[in-house]
Amino acid sequence: MRHARSYALVGLTALVIGAVAFAQTTVAPLEEAEPVETLPLESVDALAELAKTVPGNAQNGATLAGTCAACHGLDGKSTIPEVYPNIGGQSERYLAEQLALFKSGERQNAIMQPFASMLSAQDMRDVGAHFAHQPSSAGIADDTEVAEGTYAGMKFYEIGEQLFRRGDFAREIPACMACHGPTGAGNPGPAYPHVGGQQSWYTARRLQEYRTGTTTARDTANFDVMASIARQLTDEEIGALSSYMQGLHTRPDAAMLAAIAKMPPAPPAPAAPAPAPVDAAPEGAAPEGEAPVEDVPAAAPEADAQQAS
Template identity: 40%
Template structure:
């Protein structure tokens, strides 16, 4: 019964949220975007590859997902003190251009800690049937490239400290406004600290 439930849930995750952002959200101009990211570079790196663990890398990120997150930050629906005020004067066109700029860049791949490979790989590709946790690869792809049309983010090479914090924020409910169906909240709630640590390290080296 659990296996059947997990298969149904995993399949449904491929389609939930695909219409959450306007279809034109990924149609920004990367060249124009390059003129609008000077402030962003201080935290996210000149080419979008962050050098600080708690700040996410944006290089190669799916434009539709990134545009959605930028709009949430601007509206205040997703709260983050570090982002406060930076987007207030930017239009949707500006946000699309910024998203397009980062989407056009190549992400840097890190290295998974050896003691995290086994559990991280198992959770990412097979989930945890006993706990009702679906495989991450169902939505984020086997190589961690995400799903652009569905606005599911790229995870490959992402900073482990950022992923760890994101999963813990989902688990606590602190980060819950971006998805009405609360898919990640439901999944993260079932993950313990060791599983979050393993997944965070695994995706850092995933490619």
């Protein structure tokens, strides 16, 4: 009987230990939690954050721009011109705004968005300041003669030159230089971009995006202007305009250098007159700036000692 009680006690103990072990190794199901709502990328108003920043620090921007250098070069000259645009010489404000649009998702680019998302608004100003201090690029325009069509006989870039400098009054197309400047250097104040020396393929793509409405429309005033112009341009005109802007730069061209070489030399400067001779001072006269010294009479000789009487 005593043995039976012992066996029962051992069995009960084993059962308890097994139950505890089972409880420790079994995961109790939890109530299903609601999914965490992440902030949509589009709701990040990065442009509004730029308004809280100060002018960019180019030195800090140079450090941050190390990531950009793989594609755009540390000096803003594209490492692969057929793939990436030049950004050297671009205005600080324009670059910062574009980075903000990439970060918010309003301007779509699979490469740019991850990099822009890591930058604060002040970082964007700093990066923009760095590249704004770099020299802009200079390209070559296509001077192939157009064989047929409306512009037959003109060189390809001349079509673009005509639109860039004069526009087209009949189609209400303003001259591009009215906003982007005669050399394509842009206008930093309203953030009109620098377009001179930019690769023609990139400028053409941007004009096509405006024409189809597939680019950012946050700034409706500027977007509407560019979209209304691009919609009236033919593919040939977009190509020619982009080619002409690729050849724009601020450096003097051969014609300007030749004109400078033909300029007559400046006349030599007249020789300086010889200094007037200085007259010698008359004898006894005091040097200039000194008071005359009066003659002092010589002292009388001392009397001889009296002789003894």
